[in-house]
Amino acid sequence: MSQPHTLATEFPFIARHPDLVYLDSAATTQKPQVVLDALMHTYQNDYANVHRGAHQLSERATSAYEATRHQLMRFLNVPKPEQVIFTHGTTESINMVAKGLLKQVQPNDLILVDQTAHHANLVPWQVLAREAELQLKTIPLDTQGCIDIAAFERLLQHKPKIVALSHVSNVLGSCNDVCKLTQLAHQYGAWVLVDGAQAVGHFSVDISAINCDYYVFSSHKMYGPSGVGVLTGKQDALERLEPLLTGGEMVVQVSYESSRYQDLPHRLEAGTPPIAEVIAFNAALSWLMQKDRAQLFAQEQNLIRTMRQALSEIEGIELYGASDHPVGVIAFNLTGHHHYDVTALLDQHGILMRSGHHCAMPLLQSLGIEGCCRLSIGLYTQPEDMQKTIEIIQQVKVFLDELE
Numbered sequence: 001m002s003q004p005h006t007l008a009t010e011f012p013f014i015a016r017h018p019d020l021v022y023l024d025s026a027a028t029t030q031k032p033q034v035v036l037d038a039l040m041h042t043y044q045n046d047y048a049n050v051h052r053g054a055h056q057l058s059e060r061a062t063s064a065y066e067a068t069r070h071q072l073m074r075f076l077n078v079p080k081p082e083q084v085i086f087t088h089g090t091t092e093s094i095n096m097v098a099k100g101l102l103k104q105v106q107p108n109d110l111i112l113v114d115q116t117a118h119h120a121n122l123v124p125w126q127v128l129a130r131e132a133e134l135q136l137k138t139i140p141l142d143t144q145g146c147i148d149i150a151a152f153e154r155l156l157q158h159k160p161k162i163v164a165l166s167h168v169s170n171v172l173g174s175c176n177d178v179c180k181l182t183q184l185a186h187q188y189g190a191w192v193l194v195d196g197a198q199a200v201g202h203f204s205v206d207i208s209a210i211n212c213d214y215y216v217f218s219s220h221k222m223y224g225p226s227g228v229g230v231l232t233g234k235q236d237a238l239e240r241l242e243p244l245l246t247g248g249e250m251v252v253q254v255s256y257e258s259s260r261y262q263d264l265p266h267r268l269e270a271g272t273p274p275i276a277e278v279i280a281f282n283a284a285l286s287w288l289m290q291k292d293r294a295q296l297f298a299q300e301q302n303l304i305r306t307m308r309q310a311l312s313e314i315e316g317i318e319l320y321g322a323s324d325h326p327v328g329v330i331a332f333n334l335t336g337h338h339h340y341d342v343t344a345l346l347d348q349h350g351i352l353m354r355s356g357h358h359c360a361m362p363l364l365q366s367l368g369i370e371g372c373c374r375l376s377i378g379l380y381t382q383p384e385d386m387q388k389t390i391e392i393i394q395q396v397k398v399f400l401d402e403l404e
C-alpha cells in the first residue's frame with residue numbers, strides 16, 4: 001500500500017503548483033494522475049455511446065461503464081448492480097428521490113431534515129412539501145453539531161414519512177451516527193435518505209450496514225471526475241421512485257401513445273450519461289480501495305485536530321462546529337473582520353479556501369452568522385500546508401487589525 005506522505009505527489013495539480021495551498025477540497029477535490037490518465041485513455045481508445053451500439057467500440061465502452069457500477073458495489077458493500085444508479089451529482093440524486101416520491105405521499109405527511117442540511121438536501125424537500133402539502137420540520141443539533149438523538153426521537157413520535165440526514169456536515173464537519181439514526185427512523189416507518197457527499201471521500205461507507213433507503217454522493221468530491229453522482233440504496237426504495245427524467249435508454253417498449261419502462265438501474269438513467277467520466281470514476285475508486293483508508297482517515301483527523309488546536313490559540317478567532325472529531329473541514333471567523341476580506345487576503349498569499357454561506361444558509365443563521373471562512377483538506381494536504389496557513393492567518397489578522 002502506498003505511504004500517506006507520498007500521496008501529494010500523485011496529484012499533478014499539487015506537484016505543479018507548490019506556491020498554492022489548496023484548502024477547498026469539500027467543494028471539489030483535485031484529481032490523481034490515474035484518474036486523468038483513465039479519462040484521456042477512454043477518450044482516445046474506448047469512447048462510444050453505451051448500451052446502444054451493436055459495434056465493438058460501444059461494447060467496450062459499455063463494459064467499462066458497467067465495471068464502475070460493479071466497483072461501486074464493492075466500494076459501498078451494495079449487493080446488486082441494479083441498486084447503483086448513476087446521476088450527475090448529489091443534487092440531482094436528491095432531486096430524483098424528492099420528486100420521485102411525489103405520488104407516494106399524502107397531504108400533511110411529515111418530512112424531517114437535519115439542521116446542518118446543505119441546500120441540496122433541503123430545497124428539494126421544500127419543493128415536495130409545497131407541491132404535495134406536506135409538513136417539513138428540522139431536527140436540532142447537540143453541542144457537537146451532530147443530530148440530537150433525544151430530540152430526533154421526540155420528532156419521530158410524529159411518524160414522519162421521510163427523514164433526510166447529512167452523513168457529514170459540509171460546514172461543521174460533524175459526523176452523524178447514520179446507522180443508529182436510520183434504525184430509529186425505521187422503527188417509526190420512515191424512509192431515510194442520507195447525504196454522503198462529505199463522507200465517502202474521507203472514510204469507508206458500508207451501505208448495507210447503514211441500511212438506509214437512499215444514499216447519495218458525488219464523484220468530484222472523492223477524487224473522481226465531475227458530472228457524475230450516485231444514488232444507491234434498497235432495491236424496493238429505488239423501485240418506488242417515479243423517474244425524474246424520461247426518454248431514451250430507460251424504456252423497453254414505446255408507441256406513439258405510451259411507453260413501458262425498463263427495470264433498475266436503467267429505469268432511472270435516461271439519456272446519454274457522462275460516459276468517460278463514469279469510466280474514469282472507476283480509477284478513483286480503485287485508487288482509494290488500494291489504500292489503507294482507516295489509516296488515511298486517522299491521519300486526516302490528526303491534521304484537522306492539530307489545525308483546530310493551532311487556530312484556537314489565535315486571539316479573536318471564532319471556531320464553529322465539532323471540536324471532538326470534525327471530518328475534513330474547519331469553519332471560522334476572525335472577530336471583527338469580514339470573512340470575504342479574510343479569504344481574499346489569504347488568496348493573495350496562495351492559500352485557497354472558501355468563504356460565504358457554504359450552501360447552508362439556515363445553519364449559519366442558527367449559528368448567528370451570515371458567513372464564515374472554511375478550510376477543507378484532502379489526501380494531498382500536508383502538515384506543512386497547515387503550518388503555512390496558520391502563519392498567514394496570523395499575518396492577515398495583524399494586517400486587518402492595524403487597518404481598524
Ligand SMILES: Cc1ncc(COP(=O)(O)O)c(C=O)c1O
Nearest residue numbers: 089090091118120170197198218
Ligand atoms: C453535504 C453536501 N451535500 C450536497 C452537496 C451538493 O453536491 P453537488 O454539487 O456535487 O451536487 C454538497 C456540495 O458541496 C455537499 O457538501
